[in-house]
Structure formats: structure tokens, C-alpha cells
Amino acid sequence: MTGLALGYGAPAGRAATGTASAIPIAGAGQRAAGSVRFEAVSKTYLSSAGAVHALDGIELEIPAGAIFGIIGRSGAGKSSLLRTINRLEEPSSGRVLIDDEPIGSLDENGLVALRRRIGMIFQHFNLLAAKTVRENVALPLLVAGVPKAEIDRRVSEVIGLVGLQGKEQTYPSRLSGGQKQRVGIARALVSRPEILLCDEATSALDPETTLSILRLLRDINRRLGITIVLITHEMSVIREICSTVVVLEKGRIAEKGPVWQVFGQPRHDATRALLEPLTPSLPDRIATRLLPAPVPGATAVVQIAFSGQTQPDLSALAAAAGTPVRLLQAGVDEIQGHAVGRLLLAIGGGPAADLTERLRRLSANVEVIGYVPADD
Known part of the structure; x- marks a missing residue:
């Protein structure tokens, strides 16, 4: 796109001055109008x-x-x-x-x-x-x-x-x-x-x-x-x-x-x-078997939401949980340099309150959304 000079610094209706060149890159005080x-x-x-x-x-x-x-x-x-x-x-x-x-x-x-x-x-x-x-x-x-x-x-x-x-x-x-x-x-x-x-x-x-x-x-x-x-x-x-x-x-x-x-x-x-259309739904194999309270051998399904943080460190999450962790679903985008999205994890062992407290040291937005049998 060379040879173009749109003259966007000129007032409306007035021809731009200067020689033809590449389309100018905004900045250096070229434009203050348009608020x-x-x-x-x-x-x-x-x-x-x-x-x-x-x-x-x-x-x-x-x-x-x-x-x-x-x-x-x-x-x-x-x-x-x-x-x-x-x-x-x-x-x-x-x-x-x-x-x-x-x-x-x-x-x-x-x-x-x-x-x-x-x-x-x-x-x-x-x-x-x-x-x-x-x-x-x-x-x-x-x-x-x-x-x-x-x-x-x-x-x-x-x-x-x-x-x-x-x-x-x-x-x-x-x-x-x-x-x-x-x-x-x-x-x-x-x-x-x-x-x-x-x-x-x-x-x-x-x-x-x-x-x-x-x-x-x-x-x-x-x-x-x-x-x-x-x-x-x-x-x-x-x-x-x-x-x-x-x-x-x-x-x-x-x-x-x-x-x-x-x-x-x-x-x-x-x-x-x-x-909602941009948010992944819970996988059917999890949603159909989700329980509101733990039963013997159940695994906690934990949602960790990210907003404005660096990309999540999965090894740090596993270490904080102190128990085996499986990734069920992930959807993390980078928007304007900020990590935005969620992880859905299956984490076994320990009371939900203890588990969420450990994970909140890494991310404040932690929620146990239910429990599934361990073989899920």
C-alpha cells in the first residue's frame, strides 16, 4: 500500500498537504480529534x-x-x-x-x-x-x-x-x-x-x-x-x-x-x-454423573477461572492440590495481554474446603462444582 497519503490530519473538507507517501501510522500527535x-x-x-x-x-x-x-x-x-x-x-x-x-x-x-x-x-x-x-x-x-x-x-x-x-x-x-x-x-x-x-x-x-x-x-x-x-x-x-x-x-x-x-x-x-456461546459446556460424560456431595471414592470437579493473570501453571496447580489432578477441559485465551478463561480439573482426595483453600493460593477464582465417581 505504498504511494498513498490519506491526509487524515487535515480538517474535514480540506485537501491534505505534503507529498504522497505510505499511509501514515497514527501516533506522534497526528490526531487528537474523535472523542x-x-x-x-x-x-x-x-x-x-x-x-x-x-x-x-x-x-x-x-x-x-x-x-x-x-x-x-x-x-x-x-x-x-x-x-x-x-x-x-x-x-x-x-x-x-x-x-x-x-x-x-x-x-x-x-x-x-x-x-x-x-x-x-x-x-x-x-x-x-x-x-x-x-x-x-x-x-x-x-x-x-x-x-x-x-x-x-x-x-x-x-x-x-x-x-x-x-x-x-x-x-x-x-x-x-x-x-x-x-x-x-x-x-x-x-x-x-x-x-x-x-x-x-x-x-x-x-x-x-x-x-x-x-x-x-x-x-x-x-x-x-x-x-x-x-x-x-x-x-x-x-x-x-x-x-x-x-x-x-x-x-x-x-x-x-x-x-x-x-x-x-x-x-x-x-x-x-x-x-455463554463462548464458554465451553460441561462434557456430557461429566454432567450426567455429577453429584452435589462427595461419596466414597468420588473425585472433585474443580473449576478455576482466570482473569487478568499470567497463563496458568499446571504443575503448580498439581503441587498445590497435593493429589493426582486430571485436566477435563480447558479454555484459556489471551486478551490484551491477560489470561482469561477457565480450567476444569478432576482432583481426588481430601475435603473440598481444604482443596479449594490450597488452590486459592494460586488463583482466587476456585469453585468445586460437584463430584464424580473416580473412574470418570
Whole structure:
């Protein structure tokens, strides 16, 4: 991707200066713009069934340059919150600030300028079927009245950035889902926004394509320093790309924090429900024979959860148990440099209280979840 100079340090609508070079890597003070703050934001919809409180007193800060995830179950308020950032939704109360400036009082011209600073990509791509890749990407600049030479330059730059060289004259019907989403990303970036909003941007894609799109977004954030705010109902998406996550439930913040912390120590039932698809279930051969209390010859089934620690030392666990240990199941990821996950162990001998006390010297999150016959 050499020969590209997107000029992301330039104000919106102004051509970048300087010679063409590789896409700049963010840092060294290139960008300070792109922060978002919600102050007591609420949103109520009125319907024939009565008032629906989509958002209720949201207090939240998204720093410039972050990759910030908003997750929740259907109806949690994710889309309503995301769309207040570019005023596609107006809060019923409270206010939204971009770079410490409230956006609720902007006039028509101010709102147009704001939306040029905020790009958006969608679940179903929203491409115009009768226009080529190049024409779809160029559309925001045509509407803004940017000169043709500038349009040609910028469109070529972002098409190169998203890896669609050679597809410029292709129509959307001839593109894969992943390629369509890359067109959507290029179109969102061509106006040189400070903030990129992603509305379930990978929900229509298969897992392999989802991973490639998330890696592209992460690379865009790294190269350009652009703030990325994404909403999803999939914790796997959050784990792959985000640094910070907020969990919404019924229009309120259930919990928020660094991704590794929320994954490793979920405090709210909504978070635990969202994490359940990523949590291995107890093997059937264990679950069907699990007893609530020990019987002669029984083996304790011990769960050790890891959150923010170094990778578990199995030899140290066996030494601490002081008795034979068998690994039944393991699922430990490294998220943002922190070990997050759990081990399921079969440990024989000794009262449960003594066993857990010995193991807690190595990990605080130890739980005896039951007992099985020793031959399991």
C-alpha cells in the first residue's frame, strides 16, 4: 500500500498537504480529534402501545482513537445509542458531545459538517446496485461538491487501503459479501472522517470473512488513528478487535470496562448470557454423573477461572492440590495481554474446603462444582 497519503490530519473538507507517501501510522500527535461523550442521554419512543424507553441516562466517554464496542441483546438500545453520535437519532434528554462540543444545537450546515466527520458502515452494505465500486465510493464526495481531480485521488487511495484494487469497475452483484463490506468501508473513509460507526458490520458475513473485516478495521485504526465505535450482539467480535466494551441492557449500562476484564469477570446476567456461546459446556460424560456431595471414592470437579493473570501453571496447580489432578477441559485465551478463561480439573482426595483453600493460593477464582465417581 505504498504511494498513498490519506491526509487524515487535515480538517474535514480540506485537501491534505505534503507529498504522497505510505499511509501514515497514527501516533506522534497526528490526531487528537474523535472523542465522544454521552451525558445523561435518554431516548423515548412513543407508540400505540405506550412509551418505549430505548435509552435511560447513559453516561459514557469514548476517547479519541479508541476501538470501542457496544454490545447487548436485541432491544438493548445499541442502535439508538450509536445513531445519536451522528444525530440520526435525537436524544429525548441529555446531550452528546463530539470533541467536547455539544452537537444537539447544530444548525443544518453544522449538521452536514458533523456528518462529514463521521463515517458509517452497515450490516447490509447499502450499496447502489447500478453503480460500480468506484462510483459507490465516490458518491459522498460528489454530493459534497469536491472537484473531480480530488475525488479521483481520494477514491483511488481508499480503494487501495481496503484492498479492492482491480475491482473499481465491478458492480456490487459481482462482489462477495466481504468485498461489498470493503466498498462500504472505503465509502465511509473517503470523506476523511474522525469517527467510524459500525452498525452490526459483520453480522451478514461468514466467520472467515468476519475475521478479515475486523483485521482491516483494526489496521485502519492503527494507521489512521480514527475512532471506531461498533455495535454487535456477538462477544467474539468484541474480543477480536475492541479495547473497551460497554454492555447495554434495557437501555441502561449493565457494565463497562477493558475487554479482558469484562470477559474474565462478568458481573451482570446480561454479560454472562452474551458470553455463554463462548464458554465451553460441561462434557456430557461429566454432567450426567455429577453429584452435589462427595461419596466414597468420588473425585472433585474443580473449576478455576482466570482473569487478568499470567497463563496458568499446571504443575503448580498439581503441587498445590497435593493429589493426582486430571485436566477435563480447558479454555484459556489471551486478551490484551491477560489470561482469561477457565480450567476444569478432576482432583481426588481430601475435603473440598481444604482443596479449594490450597488452590486459592494460586488463583482466587476456585469453585468445586460437584463430584464424580473416580473412574470418570
